[in-house]
Structures are given as C-alpha cells and as structure tokens.
Amino acid sequence: MSEQQLLRDKHIDYIASLDTKKDDLEYWLSEHLRLNGVYWGLTALYLLDSIETFNKEDVIQFVLSCWDHKTGGFAAFPRHDGHLLTTLSGLQILATYNALERLGSEKQEQLEKFILSNQKADGSFQGDSFGEVDTRFVYTALSCLSILHKLTKEVVEPAVSYILRCYNFDGGFGLNPEAESHAAQAFTCIAALAIVGKLDSLTPAQQENIAVWLSERQVPEGGLNGRPSKLPDVCYSWWVLSTLSILQKADWIDFPKLTEFILHCQDPKNGGISDRPDNEVDVFHTVFGLGGLSIMKYPGLRDIDPVYCMPYTVTKYFQRKYSD
Amino acid sequence: MVRSLTQKVINALQADYDTSEVQFLIYPTTPPEVKDELIVVQHEQRTEVVCFKKTMMKIFIECHKLFYQLDSLDDDEKLLVISGLLLTTTENRTALNMFLAKLNKLRANEINREILFVERLLSCNSARLNKSSSLWDLYKKLYTAYGSNLKFKVWDTVTISCERHFANYYCCNFIRWFHSQLNDSHRQNFVDNFLRFSKKHVNDPSIWSALGIMIGKTDFDQVIIFIDSLPVTTWSPFLAVLEFGSRNTQIIPSLMKHWTKDDTISFYNGTPIIPDYIENDLNSKSKFMSNAWKTHLLEKLQRLQLDAT
Numbered sequence: 001m002s003e004q005q006l007l008r009d010k011h012i013d014y015i016a017s018l019d020t021k022k023d024d025l026e027y028w029l030s031e032h033l034r035l036n037g038v039y040w041g042l043t044a045l046y047l048l049d050s051i052e053t054f055n056k057e058d059v060i061q062f063v064l065s066c067w068d069h070k071t072g073g074f075a076a077f078p079r080h081d082g083h084l085l086t087t088l089s090g091l092q093i094l095a096t097y098n099a100l101e102r103l104g105s106e107k108q109e110q111l112e113k114f115i116l117s118n119q120k121a122d123g124s125f126q127g128d129s130f131g132e133v134d135t136r137f138v139y140t141a142l143s144c145l146s147i148l149h150k151l152t153k154e155v156v157e158p159a160v161s162y163i164l165r166c167y168n169f170d171g172g173f174g175l176n177p178e179a180e181s182h183a184a185q186a187f188t189c190i191a192a193l194a195i196v197g198k199l200d201s202l203t204p205a206q207q208e209n210i211a212v213w214l215s216e217r218q219v220p221e222g223g224l225n226g227r228p229s230k231l232p233d234v235c236y237s238w239w240v241l242s243t244l245s246i247l248q249k250a251d252w253i254d255f256p257k258l259t260e261f262i263l264h265c266q267d268p269k270n271g272g273i274s275d276r277p278d279n280e281v282d283v284f285h286t287v288f289g290l291g292g293l294s295i296m297k298y299p300g301l302r303d304i305d306p307v308y309c310m311p312y313t314v315t316k317y318f319q320r321k322y323s324d
Numbered sequence: 325m326v327r328s329l330t331q332k333v334i335n336a337l338q339a340d341y342d343t344s345e346v347q348f349l350i351y352p353t354t355p356p357e358v359k360d361e362l363i364v365v366q367h368e369q370r371t372e373v374v375c376f377k378k379t380m381m382k383i384f385i386e387c388h389k390l391f392y393q394l395d396s397l398d399d400d401e402k403l404l405v406i407s408g409l410l411l412t413t414t415e416n417r418t419a420l421n422m423f424l425a426k427l428n429k430l431r432a433n434e435i436n437r438e439i440l441f442v443e444r445l446l447s448c449n450s451a452r453l454n455k456s457s458s459l460w461d462l463y464k465k466l467y468t469a470y471g472s473n474l475k476f477k478v479w480d481t482v483t484i485s486c487e488r489h490f491a492n493y494y495c496c497n498f499i500r501w502f503h504s505q506l507n508d509s510h511r512q513n514f515v516d517n518f519l520r521f522s523k524k525h526v527n528d529p530s531i532w533s534a535l536g537i538m539i540g541k542t543d544f545d546q547v548i549i550f551i552d553s554l555p556v557t558t559w560s561p562f563l564a565v566l567e568f569g570s571r572n573t574q575i576i577p578s579l580m581k582h583w584t585k586d587d588t589i590s591f592y593n594g595t596p597i598i599p600d601y602i603e604n605d606l607n608s609k610s611k612f613m614s615n616a617w618k619t620h621l622l623e624k625l626q627r628l629q630l631d632a633t
Contacts, residue, residue, distance in 0.1 A: 025381055029413060032415070032417065075418070079392065080417070080418040086417075127417070128417060130420050130458070131465070132457065132458050169628065170570070174497070178504075180533050218592075219593075220595055227491060227493070227530070228594075229529040229560055230491055230529070
C-alpha cells in the first residue's frame with residue numbers, strides 16, 4: 001500500500017467549492033464546459049460516497065435549464081447549442097439522480113431524434129451539425145441511446161462496423177479510420193462495443209493485441225500515458241484501466257505503482273487531483289483519478305461501472321442489448 | 325459596440341505581413357516594460373503577433389458580455405464577438421457553429437482573412453488552441469471548400485503547430501488527411517518534405533506515425549538508413565517502420581536479417597530498462613537504447629507476421 005493516503009475530505013471540499021467561485025474569471029471561462037463539469041463533479045462525489053454534497057434539486061434544475069429546444073439536446077450552459085457530449089452529461093446526471101422522468105416523453109423523443117440525426121451514412125457520429133466526426137461521438141451517442149432505451153439494430157450495426165474500421169494494427173484505436181492510436185479512443189470504441197453487447201466482434205487475438213498496447217501505456221514511474229513516448233497523465237488511469245477492465249484484463253497494470261502515481265497528483269492543501277504531480281488540479285482529472293483508484297479497489301471508494309463511468313446501481317437499468 | 329481591443333487583436337491576426345512566416349504568441353505574463361496589450365514584432369524572416377494572458381482575459385470579458393446581446397449587434401460585430409470567443413475559449417461549440425454560419429455568408433476575399441485567422445490560431449503557442457480538435461476540423465472544412473481557389477499555408481501551419489506542441493494528435497491526424505487529399509504529383513513532394521521534417525523531430529511519435537502511413541518503399545529505405553546513421557535512441561522513428569511493415573508484411577523477413585534481437589535486454593511494459601552500470605555512460609547508453617528499440621520493433625513485427633499467417 002502507498003505511503004500516501006487519499007485525501008477524501010479535501011477532495012469533497014474542493015468539488016463543493018467549484019460552484020461558489022462565480023466571482024472568478026475562470027468560472028466563466030469554462031462556462032462552455034459547465035454541464036460536463038457538473039457530471040464530473042457529481043461522479044467524483046459518488047465515488048467519494050458523498051453525493052449529498054450537491055443539492056440534488058438545484059443540479060436537476062440546472063440540467064433542465066441547459067435544454068436546447070432548437071436541437072433537442074442538452075447544451076453546456078443555458079442559451080448555448082446542444083451537442084452530443086453535453087447531452088450525455090445531462091442524461092448521466094439525471095440518471096444518477098434517478099430523475100430521467102423529469103424530461104417527460106416529448107423531450108425524450110426529441111433527444112432520440114437529435115442523437116439519430118447525427119449519425120452519418122458510414123455509421124459514425126458527428127457531435128452536432130458543425131460536423132466534427134470522432135469515435136468519441138459514437139460512444140456518446142450509443143451511451144445516450146442506452147440510457148434512453150432506444151438502441152436499435154439500424155443504429156447499432158453501422159456504428160459497430162465504423163468502430164471496427166478505427167481499429168489499428170498496433171492494437172489501438174484512432175479517432176477515425178487511418179488515425180493514430182490513442183488510449184482515450186480505445187476506451188470510446190471498446191466501451192461502445194460493450195454497451196451494445198458486441199465485444200465479440202473483436203477476435204480474441206485482437207482483444208489480446210489491444211490489451212498489450214494498453215498495458216504498454218504504463219511507464220516505469222507508474223503512471224499511464226495515452227500514446228507511446230508521451231508523459232503519464234492521471235486521466236489515462238481511467239481511459240486505460242477501464243478499457244482493460246471491460247476486457248477482463250485490468251490486472252495487466254501494476255496497481256501499486258499506478259496508485260502511488262495518482263495519489264502523488266493530489267493537492268494536499270486544497271484537494272483535487274491534477275494531471276501530473278505538482279500541476280494545478282481540475283475536476284476532470286479529479287474524477288478520472290478517483291475512477292482509476294476505484295477500479296483498483298482503493299479502500300473507501302465506491303465501485304464504478306467501467307463502461308459508463310457511472311454507479312452500477314444506476315447502469316443496471318440501462319439497455320445493454322438490442323433486439324435483432 | 326465591440327470594444328477596440330478585440331478588434332485590434334483580430335485585425336492583427338487576419339493581416340498580411342511582409343514576411344511569409346507569421347506566428348501568434350501568447351505569453352503568461354506581461355513584462356513590466358511593455359505597456360501595450362498587443363505587439364507586432366517584424367523580424368527579417370518572421371513576424372510575431374504577441375499578446376499576453378491579460379490581453380486574452382480582457383478580450384474574453386468583452387466578448388462574453390456581448391455574446392448574450394448578439395441580437396443587438398450588426399453582422400461585423402457579431403463575427404468579431406464570435407472570433408474573440410474562438411480565441412479565448414476552445415471547444416466552444418456554440419461559437420464554432422456561429423462562426424461556421426457566418427463563414428457561409430462571406431465573400432471570397434473575406435474568407436481569406438478567416439483562413440489566416442484559423443491558421444494563426446492553430447500554429448500559435450497556446451496548447452489549447454494548437455491542439456483543438458474542432459479548430460482542426462474547421463480548417464479541414466475550409467480547405468475542402470476553398471482549397472482549390474484560395475490561398476492556404478498548410479505546410480507552415482502544420483509544421484509550426486507540430487513544433488509548438490509535442491505529439492500534436494489532431495494536427496498529425498490533419499496531416500494524414502491532407503496527404504490523402506493530394507494528387508500524385510504533389511503527394512511525393514509532400515512526403516519528401518515531411519520525411520526531412522520528421523528527421524528533425526526524432527522524438528515525436530505522432531509525426532513519425534503519420535510519416536509511416538505516407539511512405540513508399542524508397543522512403544522506407546531512407547528511414548532505415550536514418551535510424552542506422554545516428555543511431556536512433558528513441559522509439560518514435562520505429563513507429564514509421566512498424567506502420568509501413570504492417571501494410572507490407574513481405575519486408576519483415578529482410579528486416580529480421582538487417583537487425584537482430586538482443587534477448588538480454590529487459591523491458592517494463594515495452595520500455596527498456598537501462599542497466600545501472602551504463603546509466604551515466606552516454607555512449608553505451610545510446611547503443612543500448614538503439615538495440616533495445618530494434619529488439620522491441622522486431623518483436624512487434626514478428627507478432628504482426630504471425631497474425632498475418
């Protein structure tokens with residue numbers, strides 16, 4: 001066990017403080033990421049077994065205020081444009097609070113329409129009408145549809161075929177076919193396949209190859225990087241470890257060394273976790289650092305579903321397969 | 325009314341200068357002797373448009389306030405506000421959508437300015453801007469729409485961006501896409517230049533990995549000569565060899581003869597473990613690392629060959 005300890009109370013205080021900094025310019029500079037930030041904060045609090053730190057009703061009201069009636073999706077902040085990334089965050093928050101019914105059937109239908117409207121002919125997804133295509137958005141779309149119980153063969157089969165085209169010979173996945181392998185893209189592709197029960201579309205040899213490439217992300221100092229020759233970064237504790245966990249190969253990572261690395265990235269004074277030791281903390285690295293520790297069964301942290309980065313008690317109600 | 329600072333900075337980023345190379349630089353602190361919020365420094369070969377973090381904050385404050393009053397602004401002012409937000413808040417989906425909608429209404433000579441603006445954001449020294457996935461996607465859209473009739477400085481944009489940001493994922497994926505768009509006559513010239521550029525960035529995995537999908541057999545032979553000549557002590561150039569080998573498995577047997585595996589070398593998840601006794605001996609360490617990466621490569625190629633059979 002590491003000499004360092006998890007600074008649970010400080011992390012809770014740090015996350016609680018984030019919404020009280022409205023006089024700071026930084027708060028407004030990150031306005032266009034707010035709904036994602038709320039999801040990261042809420043999930044971090046869940047992991048720390050302190051979900052009540054946020055006021056449930058205030059958070060639900062904020063999510064509902066981010067509804068973008070023009071697109072039929074959730075935006076990052078009121079009066080911003082809806083996007084698949086923020087739509088997933090909105091749904092994740094509502095599902096965590098068991099409040100999906102607050103959407104009503106009309107909005108749920110609009111959401112489905114919005115998500116489906118972003119699927120391209122080759123099975124890929126764009127994030128919104130801007131047209132950026134990335135495997136991140138395939139995961140986001142399938143995760144949203146799974147939460148809404150709207151997965152169908154017509155959507156899933158082309159999406160799976162697109163994901164398989166993004167698999168690279170080295171065992172990684174790129175943001176699109178022919179793109180460089182990246183550990184975060186490995187998560188989005190493998191977790192998307194897991195959501196729709198299609199992990200078996202990868203051969204055992206391919207799964208082994210993926211696990212080898214992912215395990216090579218651990219550097220001798222203990223942390224994980226996203227690509228060869230890059231520095232380690234706490235967020236890959238989640239992207240890599242959750243993917244290996246889905247493939248039942250999390251133990252290919254040296255847990256004590258990774259634990260040590262994550263714990264060294266904590267801010268001992270104000271709480272929160274940074275990308276690397278001594279850097280500035282943020283809520284993104286905090287949740288994914290805690291998520292990594294949770295997969296490694298760090299004492300005192302709650303379990304998390306590696307496919308959805310949400311509580312198992314919530315994800316057990318999601319649609320995991322679709323009828324042919 | 326949009327305040328003058330946003331206008332001044334955006335104008336500077338859209339301007340033509342006497343030098344072909346223009347770099348946008350944002351520094352965290354303003355030196356005490358500098359009173360201006362924006363400085364344009366003309367060197368013989370290069371022009372630098374220099375701003376400070378404080379400048380960026382002021383632009384954000386100006387534009388953020390007006391973002392919620394857009395309906396009261398005219399078209400030029402709206403575009404300025406949106407451009408100011410693109411400059412100060414990356415991955416701002418709303419600003420990107422608005423910018424794209426505005427572009428569709430501009431005339432060709434006006435689009436030129438916007439191309440320069442996007443190129444200078446992508447090649448600036450701010451990691452948030454030069455690695456922004458949506459800005460690279462915007463550049464792709466602009467090139468697709470106007471690449472045949474308007475001037476683009478793709479080479480300068482991608483090479484400066486790569487130099488500003490180690491292993492720039494989205495930039496290098498743009499390079500892969502751009503290479504695929506070129507016709508045969510331009511393609512080899514691009515590969516030749518990119519091979520020369522790669523040799524100057526021997527540590528960068530994204531550059532070498534991109535090179536690997538572009539090269540033919542003659543270029544591949546040059547990569548091998550380059551690796552042998554230094555010798556190369558980082559993994560990145562081997563990524564190009566591996567990438568090429570994955571598409572041309574017939575070359576694997578000859579590579580297995582050209583280099584030999586050193587089974588005495590130990591690895592930690594693919595990273596060579598340097599023995600303590602050579603840690604401070606630069607010459608021995610270089611030889612060790614070169615052999616270690618060759619060993620690692622040959623193991624991966626062997627695995628590829630097995631998968632192929």
